[in-house]
Amino acid sequence: MASGAAKVALFDSLASVAQALGSGRRAEIVDLLAQGERSVEEIATEISQSVANTSQHLRLLARKGLVRSRRDGTRVFYGLASERVGELWAVVRDVAVRHVAEVSGLADAYLGERAGVEQVSAEELEERLARGDVVLLDVRPELEYRAGHIAGARSAPLPRLASVASTLPRRREIVAYCRGPYCVYADDAVRLLRDQGLKARRLDVGFPEWRRAGRPVEVEATS
Template sequence: MSDRPAKDKLFDAFASVAKVLGSGRRAEIVDVLAQGERPVDEIAEEIGQSIANTSQHLQQLLRAGLVRTRREGTRIHYRLSGTAVTRLWAAVREVASEHVAELDELAEAYLGDRAALDSLTRTELTNRMAAGDVVVLDVRPEREFRSGHIPGAVSVPVGELAGRMKDLPHGRIIVAYCRGQYCVFADEAVRTLREQGMPAVRLEEGYPEWAEAGLPVEAGAPRKSGAPG
């Protein structure tokens, strides 16, 4: 028949990829890195874990091949090792949203009630962008905007939105987007804008899905005055 030990080893190798995503904290890390590379301390902050623990999770992702590193002086920047990883992470979320019973509750507990929040799909947004009747708003932290964003989008991190509302053009619908379907930033932005009477909706998914779909992207751009290159 077939070579059982060799087959087991081969499938253990496949499984090692899934296994490393099988921890909520590592999943959060992958979700963050899907927005662009990050040094260890920022990742730790983002997932709410100690630096030592975060470092160990990163080592595991590294050993499994899902991430790569780049040294810059004393800091080590981690990034996803390729777009296949982005697709894998998307596939995990898709299966969870279709087949995990409690997911809706958990999502609502984290994101709040979305019933009142309209959203646009990617195609709807591209159509309206072509028609020129929308303002696209990137509400992620600025470094994520800098590492890649939807062309023409304005960067206003959600924390600064309340103070910069006047800068936004009037008379057009504002479409806010962030890290993905399960990211709170765009929801928060839409609620803030609506409270001020501005017409706002969110993009259903986030930047990684936009880029993965092969739609045009832009990088670099707005640099805070005084920030070094």
């Protein structure tokens, strides 16, 4: 039968979606876009690459259907094509954490020494929020907080965190969260807060994972 070539073509096409996520730079892009739309220049800055190179990565992701673009005046904004793409990236990360030994070492190297940075699961956090038992800080840049945040969270971007810290109750526990499990902001925040003698832990996921799990959020009114 002539199906040999057809089978190869089909699986090549299916695999090309995985291949699109198979570059560290494109993975960073998808991880970032899970927060929301960004312009090409913003993305380039965030991943420390030239604009031309970033644009090519974005075009490739768009060809594979993982992102979509929208022109607004002179800028082009890219975003994930669907929620499902964010889930795909989450599953990739999950398999990597479970099965690739080096990942946890590299995560420590990137996030900083994690001794002393304890984590809270989303489940536990939701329970304690319901009991009013905990102070929740969103330590991402304020624009991201405004676009959407966990219900009950207070915005405390890292540059302002030191001053916010002085207003926090010393007896209640503080939980910080940011973009995702591999986002440094929350780790930095927890270290800063603990240095000031506060009880602080980080949420083990970020805002996109929380929202995808269907847990309570507050999102920007669509104007």
